[in-house]
Amino acid sequence: MTDYRSPVKDALFTLRHVGMLDEISSSERYAHADPETVADVLGEHGRFMQEVFAPTNRIGDTVGLKWSPEGVETPAEFKTAYAKFVEAGWQGLNAEAEYGGAGFPEAVFTCALEFMTAANGALTMCPGLTTGAIECLQAWGSEEQKERYLRRIVTGEWTGTMNLTEPQAGSDVGLCTTKAEPQGDGTYKITGTKIYISFGEHDMAENIVHLVLARTPGAPAGTKGISLFIVPKFLLTEDGEPGERNDVNCVSIEHKMGIHGSPTCVMSYGDDGGATGFLVGEENQGLRAMFTMMNSARIAVGIQGVALGDAAFQKALQYSQERRQGREVGGDSKEPAFIEAHPDVRRMLMFMKSHVEAMRALLVYNSAAIDLSRALEGDDAEHWREIAELLTPVSKAWSTDVGMEVTSTAIQVFGGMGYVEETGVAQHYRDARIAPIYEGTNGIQAMDLVGRKLGMRMGGVVGEYLQRMRDLDGELAAAGEEFASIRTELAAAVDTLEGVTNWIMTNGLANPVEALAGATPYLRIFGTVTGGWLLARLALGAKADLEGADQADVAWLNTKIASARFFAEQVLPTAAGLVPSVQAGSSVLYEVTPESLASV
Amino acid sequence: MNVVVCVKQIPDPADPGALDPNTKTLKRDGKLILDESDSYGVEMALQLVDAAGGGEVTLVSMAPNGETAGLRTALAMGAAKAVLVSDDALQGSDALGTSKVLAKAIERAGQADLILTATESSDGYTGTVPEQIAELLSLPSVTFAKSITVDGSSVKVQRQTESGYDDVECPLPAVVSVTAGVVEPRYPSFKGIMAAKSKPVDQVGLGDLGVDAGSVGWAGAGQEIVEIATAEARAASTVVEDDGEAFQKIVDMLAELKIV
Ligand SMILES: Cc1cc2nc3c(=O)[nH]c(=O)nc-3n(C[C@H](O)[C@H](O)[C@H](O)COP(=O)(O)OP(=O)(O)OC[C@H]3O[C@@H](n4cnc5c(N)ncnc54)[C@H](O)[C@@H]3O)c2cc1C
Ligand SMILES: Cc1cc2nc3c(=O)[nH]c(=O)nc-3n(C[C@H](O)[C@H](O)[C@H](O)COP(=O)(O)OP(=O)(O)OC[C@H]3O[C@@H](n4cnc5c(N)ncnc54)[C@H](O)[C@@H]3O)c2cc1C
Numbered sequence: 001m002t003d004y005r006s007p008v009k010d011a012l013f014t015l016r017h018v019g020m021l022d023e024i025s026s027s028e029r030y031a032h033a034d035p036e037t038v039a040d041v042l043g044e045h046g047r048f049m050q051e052v053f054a055p056t057n058r059i060g061d062t063v064g065l066k067w068s069p070e071g072v073e074t075p076a077e078f079k080t081a082y083a084k085f086v087e088a089g090w091q092g093l094n095a096e097a098e099y100g101g102a103g104f105p106e107a108v109f110t111c112a113l114e115f116m117t118a119a120n121g122a123l124t125m126c127p128g129l130t131t132g133a134i135e136c137l138q139a140w141g142s143e144e145q146k147e148r149y150l151r152r153i154v155t156g157e158w159t160g161t162m163n164l165t166e167p168q169a170g171s172d173v174g175l176c177t178t179k180a181e182p183q184g185d186g187t188y189k190i191t192g193t194k195i196y197i198s199f200g201e202h203d204m205a206e207n208i209v210h211l212v213l214a215r216t217p218g219a220p221a222g223t224k225g226i227s228l229f230i231v232p233k234f235l236l237t238e239d240g241e242p243g244e245r246n247d248v249n250c251v252s253i254e255h256k257m258g259i260h261g262s263p264t265c266v267m268s269y270g271d272d273g274g275a276t277g278f279l280v281g282e283e284n285q286g287l288r289a290m291f292t293m294m295n296s297a298r299i300a301v302g303i304q305g306v307a308l309g310d311a312a313f314q315k316a317l318q319y320s321q322e323r324r325q326g327r328e329v330g331g332d333s334k335e336p337a338f339i340e341a342h343p344d345v346r347r348m349l350m351f352m353k354s355h356v357e358a359m360r361a362l363l364v365y366n367s368a369a370i371d372l373s374r375a376l377e378g379d380d381a382e383h384w385r386e387i388a389e390l391l392t393p394v395s396k397a398w399s400t401d402v403g404m405e406v407t408s409t410a411i412q413v414f415g416g417m418g419y420v421e422e423t424g425v426a427q428h429y430r431d432a433r434i435a436p437i438y439e440g441t442n443g444i445q446a447m448d449l450v451g452r453k454l455g456m457r458m459g460g461v462v463g464e465y466l467q468r469m470r471d472l473d474g475e476l477a478a479a480g481e482e483f484a485s486i487r488t489e490l491a492a493a494v495d496t497l498e499g500v501t502n503w504i505m506t507n508g509l510a511n512p513v514e515a516l517a518g519a520t521p522y523l524r525i526f527g528t529v530t531g532g533w534l535l536a537r538l539a540l541g542a543k544a545d546l547e548g549a550d551q552a553d554v555a556w557l558n559t560k561i562a563s564a565r566f567f568a569e570q571v572l573p574t575a576a577g578l579v580p581s582v583q584a585g586s587s588v589l590y591e592v593t594p595e596s597l598a599s600v
Numbered sequence: 601m602n603v604v605v606c607v608k609q610i611p612d613p614a615d616p617g618a619l620d621p622n623t624k625t626l627k628r629d630g631k632l633i634l635d636e637s638d639s640y641g642v643e644m645a646l647q648l649v650d651a652a653g654g655g656e657v658t659l660v661s662m663a664p665n666g667e668t669a670g671l672r673t674a675l676a677m678g679a680a681k682a683v684l685v686s687d688d689a690l691q692g693s694d695a696l697g698t699s700k701v702l703a704k705a706i707e708r709a710g711q712a713d714l715i716l717t718a719t720e721s722s723d724g725y726t727g728t729v730p731e732q733i734a735e736l737l738s739l740p741s742v743t744f745a746k747s748i749t750v751d752g753s754s755v756k757v758q759r760q761t762e763s764g765y766d767d768v769e770c771p772l773p774a775v776v777s778v779t780a781g782v783v784e785p786r787y788p789s790f791k792g793i794m795a796a797k798s799k800p801v802d803q804v805g806l807g808d809l810g811v812d813a814g815s816v817g818w819a820g821a822g823q824e825i826v827e828i829a830t831a832e833a834r835a836a837s838t839v840v841e842d843d844g845e846a847f848q849k850i851v852d853m854l855a856e857l858k859i860v
Pocket of ligand 1: 129162163164165169170171172195196197198199256264434437438439440441442443444447
């Protein structure tokens with residue numbers, strides 16, 4: 001089976017046609033990230049990932065991790081790959097230049113993170129969470145914390161973690177009970193137990209900087225009383241080097257369905273008198289700080305959908321050209337055909353291809369909106385901040401749900417061999433299954449979209465967004481017959497989304513339960529329509545690029561148009577089919593009880 | 601110490617290659633990349649310059665359409681500058697034509713103590729360019745180096761052979777070809793990639809090198825591709841049924857193929 005290849009060309013194409021890279025790099029903030037430099041950077045990054053990270057993916061899955069009271073041992077290949085990653089300086093790609101980062105746009109980082117995740121999703125959890133820690137400390141850390149911690153995290157020498165979850169506090173972080181008591185010297189004693197902490201303990205870096213949510217004495221109940229602390233595995237000496245061991249320990253790791261190479265740790269704080277913690281920002285402002293981290297982390301998890309979907313698709317595409325089975329219908333060969341010749345297999349290939357492209361486009365567009373909100377000023381900045389906020393739950397939930405479907409479809413292409421671990425395609429499916437759960441379950445994302453995002457500026461934000469999708473109609477009309485079905489289906493799909501959005505806003509105001517009951521299918525419609533719109537833009541971009549294109553690129557560009565057409569003709573119409581399930585309301589859900597649902 | 605490394609930029613071997621039916625040669629219109637074979641030479645050169653405590657690595661390449669993608673990879677690894685020869689008249693150059701051009705380009709690159717190449721390229725693999733360059737420059741030629749140490753004005757090479765290696769020593773400057781896989785080529789760091797952007801690439805045509813267009817390209821090629829044919833489909837494999845003696849049949853077969 002051929003190995004993963006980083007889709008650098010696709011990424012650059014997406015950045016250009018929906019990622020607004022020209023606009024981003026013509027701003028002062030991102031002037032260094034001109035398209036040519038971005039091509040060089042992503043080209044080398046992609047090669048590094050396919051040559052250094054990808055070969056360790058199966059090892060992580062099969063060898064896995066070893067826990068002992070001394071810590072968690074990762075496979076030797078992980079340590080080598082991670083050391084090379086640090087040496088090459090990739091951790092700092094999107095970190096601010098002031099503390100040693102390269103200050104590249106999020107949109108570019110999104111493409112890089114896709115390559116890493118596809119190459120080895122479990123290993124990438126570590127630099128992925130470290131990126132969250134960087135964003136959080138950049139935004140909320142004190143000058144001293146930035147000097148002492150952030151610099152070393154940006155290089156990748158030290159890694160970061162995110163400690164929210166506790167046994168009784170999952171989706172509802174407000175139930176957090178970990179305690180933080182001021183010691184009178186500016187430090188705090190942290191005691192409590194955190195669970196499911198990714199890379200909470202490992203042997204790839206010389207220090208681990210935990211960002212921990214905890215409650216100070218007398219803090220208000222719920223999310224208003226949560227504060228954020230830095231708790232380093234090794235306390236720093238005067239000159240900033242790792243010194244004395246802090247009282248934080250990994251007491252066990254979970255046995256999981258997938259991401260076997262990513263330690264999911266139960267972390268115990270203060271078994272031996274209390275772990276020393278340092279407040280980040282102000283007391284009771286912890287959730288705000290965590291949210292800085294969570295927005296980038298949500299996009300990062302959305303990327304897992306694209307990345308694992310593409311890794312699985314690449315394998316399936318290859319297999320479909322190697323496996324012979326059945327005669328080609330209408331063909332004259334007596335030999336069994338390669339399965340790619342069968343209509344149903346073609347359909348699966350197109351389903352995967354178009355969804356991977358749609359997910360990538362969504363994540364790049366969402367990230368580009370973040371970049372423009374930082375690079376521009378005034379109303380323009382505000383506009384893009386709103387778009388980014390609106391799309392984040394969709395990026396996370398839609399992409400991870402679709403990621404499941406794409407990795408599952410890839411298994412289907414393999415037939416029985418897909419269910420056999422040997423081919424490696426099953427791993428992508430198992431690895432992808434966590435993504436709809438962590439970083440706020442997809443159910444929570446749907447509630448966020450319906451309950452918070454639609455209401456932004458009294459529906460003004462979503463209204464403008466719908467209008468923007470409609471505005472593509474003129475260009476599609478001018479693009480001729482080839483784009484006719486894309487145009488018709490997109491217009492119908494935007495109508496559908498608008499109608500159902502109005503329904504949610506009207507009924508949700510009257511009775512939130514009605515809106516929440518349909519939140520998940522609503523998010524699905526939102527994602528599907530957005531995907532179709534972005535693919536239409538990519539197709540228009542491909543059409544423009546076809547003029548004067550190298551011979552070598554013609555088929556590649558035409559495939560972009562075909563992919564958008566497939567999605568428009570076969571996927572966009574499914575949006576309308578979901579409308580009844582959004583608008584059904586909640587009554588049928590509560591005509592039953594959990595007891596009555598049991599069949600005995 | 602200054603080292604010149606010849607680096608070829610080739611179509612990505614991972615992309616399906618295609619032949620041009622008119623010229624009967626490999627299509628090279630897509631993006632080219634650094635030939636992996638040459639990444640060992642670049643790494644070796646960087647290590648030698650490092651060990652010498654000074655000097656720089658200069659790249660020399662001949663490629664169509666002003667292609668620099670592969671050069672940029674090598675510059676990002678740490679080479680200081682490059683000479684790129686690109687000229688429409690070079691189309692159809694054979695190995696000798698290429699060597700003539702590279703020899704001139706090496707001279708243009710400035711005083712070199714050592715010239716490195718790979719033993720053979722991944723796409724053309726005639727494995728004859730290094731020796732021809734040495735001849736054209738009247739320099740000693742050492743091939744199949746697995747390790748190189750420079751000692752003042754001479755170079756010591758462990759030269760790979762089928763059964764082991766020869767120790768070879770010769771005066772500098774010299775042309776040494778480096779065997780693939782003998783060092784671990786570094787990956788360009790992010791800083792290296794950014795630094796490469798401002799490193800000079802001296803792009804020249806045949807006129808700048810004083811090479812007569814008639815002596816290279818199709819015009820000067822002493823070789824001609826007469827015909828290209830589809831490779832025969834692999835013959836069906838031999839199935840050996842195990843009757844308790846199968847191992848002997850396999851051993852015999854391997855012996856026949858001179859593998860054992
Ligand atoms: C492999 C792995 C790695 C992880 N890494 C980290 C990490 O690094 N750091 C960290 O802090 N945490 C981490 N987590 C924890 C993860 O974020 C939580 O599991 C997740 O937030 C869900 O919480 P829970 O498991 O308690 O589920 P619950 O909150 O118990 O949810 C159970 C179900 O109820 C639904 N539900 C809950 N509340 C509501 C509601 N109000 N309305 C509607 N539906 C609701 C959910 O959608 C879900 O379907 C990780 C988890 C795993 C499995
Ligand atoms: C029909 C035909 C058409 C061609 N058209 C073109 C063309 O349009 N433009 C063009 O530039 N070349 C062209 N070439 C030249 C060709 O790409 C090779 O450079 C040349 O034939 C050397 O052969 P090789 O790869 O077998 O060298 P080998 O002897 O196998 O190479 C050994 C080492 O020599 C060095 N070396 C070889 N070639 C180069 C090079 N080009 N640049 C830098 N170092 C090198 C490398 O270190 C290489 O690893 C053409 C060749 C042929 C036969």
